[in-house]
Amino acid sequence: MSVAFTRSTAGLVRAQLQRLRTSHLSSTPVASLSVFALRSSFSLCASSRLYRFRQTAAAFSTSAIPAKDVTVTFIEPDGNEVKATGEEGTNLMELAHENDVDLEGACEGACACSTCHVILPDNIYDRLPEPSDEENDMLDLAFGLTDTSRLGCQVMLSPEMEGMRIKLPSATRNFYVDGAKPSHH
């Protein structure tokens, strides 16, 4: 119950996002949980279902599966560090948006751009499954690519990522050289 109400603005944003997602839901039962669930654009629905189940579970406080919170730190290009806590299964891009971190997400998680590019620490990167060809193709276009780069919208939070420090690259493929910042939807 507490999850949606402890943080004021983040919670409101998340509730809004959740409402948007529920409008597309089908009524099929929830998919099973997996720890390092890699999201592709096709499984967006599945995780939304998972989300709704969580919300319902949290509301009734009688869930069989505990909703785990994972705390990570985003390091923005100017050095500013933002601590963010999210539920297991949230993707890093969403988590960043909820916490007002300066991470763009132009295609909103459809794996069609490279603006949510994040740099993960070596140990976490090695333990994640290989990125798909589509994700790799999009990553090729990212600015400031490293060998531990991933698309934030394709990496889901898991308990193993507790305390992970995520670095943001200094720029994206969108040319905001004038200092302009993209607006979040």
Add this chain to the structure above:
Amino acid sequence: MFSRSLRVLGARANRRTLSACYLRARGLSTTLNLQTESVTNHNAPVGESITAQSNVMPIYLDAQATTPLDPRVLDVMMPYMTENYGNPHSRTHKYGWETEKAVDIAREQIANLIGAHPKEIIFTSGATESNNTSIKGVARFYKGKKNHIITTQTEHKCILDSCRVLQEEGFEVTYLPVNKGGIIDLNELKGAIRPTTVLVSIMAVNNEIGVVQDLKEIGKICRENRVFFHTDGAQAAGKIALNVNDMNIDLMSISGHKLYGPKGIGALYVRRRPRVRLEPIITGGGQERGIRSGTVPSSLVVGMGAAAALSARELDYDYQHISKLSRRLIDGIQSRVSHVVRNGDPNHIYPGCVNLSFSFVEGESLLMALKNVALSSGSACTSASLEPSYVLRALGAEDDMAHSSIRFGLGRFTTESEVDYVVDNVQAHVTRLREMSPLWEMYQEGIDLKSIQWSQH
């Protein structure tokens, strides 16, 4: 003005003839001859030169420098130089769509030549750019963790220079020696690989002596040690069978004008599985997977694709034709001229590249003597510098043999009669030059040339 020219002509003239006559009356040419009129030629010879003015061109035996454009390739390119001029990256109109489709077809043709997937082909301005991008790009991307590169002493200058530049940036480079035949020792390669090695770059077919390295074995060693394998395939693509998957090649450079295509275009094969990441040297709008930004030159690309398709189809035929001519040339020369050495291991060599050293004769003088044959000594890239070929030095050839080498490059369009003419001329001129040579005289008298102390001057 017009009335003056009319009076000069004294006849009724219509508009068309009037404009031409007007120009002629003014002493202006009626054609736009940009090459000769708008630029002063500071290199024009002072006196009259019969050969410079004659229309006869020498026999072309310099296929490693460049190859003539196959007429079938020109046919395919023409529409893209006249009517279909759209930018292939224009997503919004038919000019763009048509050109993009043609570029995609060319990409597939080049991919098929080397057994790759079309998405793995990146278009560049030539093999030099492809070599620069792959070596500098891969090294700089993995800079934090790995800093060692392995290459050979006989690579093309663009690779050696890229490695030297990286050494300035803090990388370590191992230049593997070659044996007398020009082949690297695989055990030496294995021994040179360290945990910090990121890339091995070994060319498939050498441009000066034509030796073919054992790509399959090298690829296997690199894959086992998880090191990227780059090969400069400029002289190999379209001439010998290549398969990037069988040979475990991760990066390959291809040159358009070495396979009867246009100049100014090349390709770089970059493996997608497992993915090879590199830092691009030309950045911008993210074209060509972000590896090489810039408008893709559709007419050149279409030409290169057609050249690749033709080479793939005619590979066996060309190889047999060139092998026959090569045998004819070598046997002809060696049977009629003594003390001729072929540089390069004859069991691992591409027949179209024949590098011969004629003892006691200076290479440049033989080249000039064979004025009706277009040849080269060393490679076109080293012709501007005065050093003897570093490739021949790596083979262990002494300076005198390195200076007396000539490279005969046979191609798809070379004929038997051309080869026969060359053999006759080589025999005649080598004999003549040896008669003039003091070294030949000393050798005939039985003096051991290696025992002589030449005075420095």
